[in-house]
Amino acid sequence: MPTALEILQKYWQHDTFRSLQNEIIDSVLNGHDTFALMPTGGGKSICFQVPALINEGICLVISPLVALMKDQVANLQNRGIKAIALTGGIKTDEVVDLLDNCQFGNYKFLYVSPERLQSDWILERIKNLPINLITIDEAHCVSQWGHDFRPAYLKISILKEYFPKVPFLALTATATPRVKEDIITQLGLQNPVQFAKSFARKNIAYMVFEVEDKLFRIEQILKKNPQPSIIYVRNRKSCLDISTQLQTLGFQATYYHGGLASREKDKNMQLWMEEKAQVMVATNAFGMGIDKPNVKTVIHIQLPENIENYYQEAGRSGRNGEKAFAVLLTSPSDIIQAEKQFLDVLPDRDFLKKMYIKLCNYFQIAYGEGINEEFMFNLNHFCHKYDFPILKTYNGMRFLDGQGVLTLSQEFSEKITLQFLIESKEVIRYTSLNPNDEEIILTILRTYPGVYEMQTAFNLSLIAKKSQHSEAAVLAVLHKLKDKGIIEFHSKNNDAVLIFNEIREDERTINKVSKYLTRQNELKKEQLQSVIKYVSEKDICKSKMILDYFGETATKNCGICSYCITLSKPKKDFNDLSNKITALLQNEDLSSREIQNKTKNTADDVIFILQQLLEDNRVAIQKNNKYTLKN
Template sequence: MPEALQILQKYWKHNKFRSLQNEIINSVLDGEDTFALMPTGGGKSICFQVPAMMQEGICLVISPLVALMKDQVANLQKRGIKAIALTGGIKSDEMIDLLDNCQFGNYKFLYLSPERLQSDWILERIKNLPINLITIDEAHCVSQWGHDFRPAYLKISGLKKHFPKIPFLALTATATPKVKESIINDLGLHNPKVFEKSFARENIAYMVFEVEDKLFRIEQILKKNPQPSIIYVRNRKSCLDISSQLQSLGFKATYYHGGLTSKEKDKNMQSWMNEEAQVIVATNAFGMGIDKANVKTVIHIQLPENLENYYQEAGRAGRNGEKAYAALLTSPSDILQTENQFINILPDKKFLNQMYIKLCNYFQIAYGEGINEQFTFNLHHFCLKYEFPTLKTYNAMQFLDRQGIINLSQEFSEKITLQFLIPSKEVIRYMSLNPNDEEIILAILRTYPGIYEMQTAFNLQLIVKKSNHTASEIQAVLNKLKEKDIIEYHSKNNDATLIFNEIREDERTINRIAKYLENQNELKKEQLKSVLYYINEKKVCKSKLILNYFGEKTDVDCGICSYCITKKNKKRDVTSLSKEIFALLQTEDLNSRDIQNRTKDSPDDVIFVLQHLLENNIILVKPNNKYTLKS
């Protein structure tokens, strides 16, 4: 049998294991059920991929994330290792072929979602496979107290009776002590070996800054640290806005969000990975499988939803072991915005029930029908039709997706196909009678010479460039040609594909999962409280706060976070700085940056004193963010 290190060197080109990897591999090879808590960047996948390669048979990997499954399968295939993922949208015939490949094609890894195990015929096929290891990735999803609970994970323990001698390996990057205990119990792990890597990242300085002008502070941070950086934002619009603002300030910046095409995502990510761009501005869609060692700063400009996500995203900094920064920028309005964003848009049982019934009606699904039916779906159109709030509806649909009631896969694409239905001489005649349309039609015909023979994929932006006309002008001509039966023209612009996994049962469906909704809503509120405590607690080391949240007790301050730095630096005397600011405001109104430049004090000291003056009704903030003396 090949040694673990030989396998690591052969396929992954590493000469040594990271902390705990070898111990976890040995535990699995000894046939022991194993629980491994390895914070982000710890190399969890090696812990099951290496032992699976050392043994005969196939490793079953249960994962909740389609993108992560595809990413890992692609990485394994690149290394010449045979791997398959059974993701959503695969037809039954194709699924049978894939499972045949697993049984007879010497495959080493089979990835699937926990929902797939609920199909009896798939389970029967898996029972006949030569399984050598069962890996449960993102194992916190099995716990009602985990930040992404999925009830389908509770069924995984049923595999124990079919594979009593096969070890289970449960992996997670973020779990509080309560979640850890829940994972072990809910998966039915038998006397598991437990491995826990410390959550401490001694090279990361966790910084919390209360600022008025976030862009100005970002500019300061990026100028001070010109190495690769990630800026996390909450939505797609912010991605574009912050990226373009940074470009106007002279930074090389790109962006990444779920609405981009695969080609755009790859292009933008490679631009950042190759350091053609210093900064990538991203939503939380960015990060899975990203392992860039020299990220110097990770900046969050809006409050995260929970500390689990924050820790994972912040942990993408400093993986080379050098000092790095995780900065969280806050302003007084953030708390209200975050509550509106995360708490006020949580769907309750009544809304969930109403939305589910309307969703079934929208697709004309009769009671007792609908299983495995697939539809294209436009969320905004659906919300407009039934006057539902968009974000609350999206959250309700995500909840139904996590419960396995539906599959909601994002597409965000526009596909246009085109074919001319009349002979070329008739098209020429039409152009002579409609000279205003001639430039556009000629550009199409020159670009797509086979457009008379078949439906042809049509690139609108290409014709915009070639014809010197706007997209709306081109679309107007296409609509006119379609109305006159000159062309066949199809435009598909949907933001999702929706699959119904169960028959429609209205209240019965919702009643079955309502308790999970209530638990999740309560959990989200508690998690947000922990985030607010993290940013508002001014007398405790930030690293210590994170460690305590994940159940690690320490009495030692990190020495490099925003609290520790403030403690080291002698603070400016509040009274003298108050007098100086008061004197400045007697002559003119100023914003905090002007005051900082005039007093030459640190931004934190200036903000602290301004808050003190505001609380004592000595000054006011005007709508233009300038401070003025209270008359």
């Protein structure tokens, strides 16, 4: 039997294990249930892949992330190791063939999503496989106190009944002490051996800067650090906007979000990986399974939803051990915007009840009926009919799905994608010759500014409502434009499928799940408050704050974060700068950047003095963001 180190050398060409990897592998090989908390970049996959290759049989890996599963399977196959992933969208016949391969084809790894285990026939087939290890990746998903709770994870513990002698390995990169205990309980781990790698990333400087002009600060950071960088933004539109703005400033930038076609994602990813683009502008869809060691800077330009997500995303910098920067740029309005984005869309009990009743009425389900009935479902149409906010409704339906009241296909996607193939001046010429189509076309262009650059997901009901036309009229124009070669247009029949798992009981149905809703909403509020505290607290080491959040105590300051560098700088006498600024403002109104250029001072120092002058009521800020001296 080969040793763990021999396996590592043979398949990964490494001569040593990283911190804790060897200890975790030994625990698994000795048959112990094991819990391992290894922050981003710690090499979690080696901890189950090496022992699985030593022992006879198959390692069952349960993961919620399709992209990560595909990435790991591809990496294993490239090393000559047989691995399979049962991801969504695979037809039943193909699943049967894949499971046959596992049983008779000497495969070593079977990756499945937790939802797949809810199919009785798949579970029955897995029970008959020679499983040597059960790995639960992203194990925090089992905890309702975790930042990414997945109800299907609660069913994983049933595997203990079928494989009582097979060790469980629970892996996560982010878990507070409360979440860790919940993971151990919910998975039914028996006296688990526990490992926890420190959350400290000594080479990452956590920076929080309050700025007025975020793009200008990004420009300064990227010029100072021209190595590979990631900029995280809130939505898909911002990806294209920020990427385009950076290109205008002379940077090689590309973008990545969940709405891009696979070909586009791969192309943009390759540009960044090969360093033909310095900057990747992305939503949080980017990053899982991406291991680029020399990322110098990760910049967030809006507040993240929770510290867990922020830590993981920031931790994609500096994996080569060299100094790196995790920068969070804030402005005074960010807190209000974050509360609107993350908290205002949370459904409360009254909204949930109203939404559930309307949903039943929408499908004409009578009280006491509806169990196991299945329907095609269009979220936009439903929300438009009852004047419900889309995000709050979607969150409500996801919650009911999590509680087993409904089964909802995993995500809503737009039915239509389109892209304009001719230049904008030619489109304007077409509208002048076809005035009946003008309002619909102009509405599309105003709503989707990136529609010239790429295939764009298209919301039919939204365009119909905005242009004050019927959906049929909008579709007719799209077909006409396609026939004339003006647009590339794809229509897909991919509405959600909705299954009612219980009979309709209105009040009783909602009553039994509302306590979980209250807990979930309170958790999200707590998590956002932790983020707000992180950016607002000016007198504590940022690294210390992150460690404290994860239940780890730091004995000394990190020395490199935005707070610590203020301690190492000599104390400044700001009176001279204050006098210079007031003298300049006596002659003309100026923006902070203009003041910075004229005084030859840093942006931080200028902003600091301006805030002092504002608090002392000596200056005022105008609508054009210029400062004026008060009389």
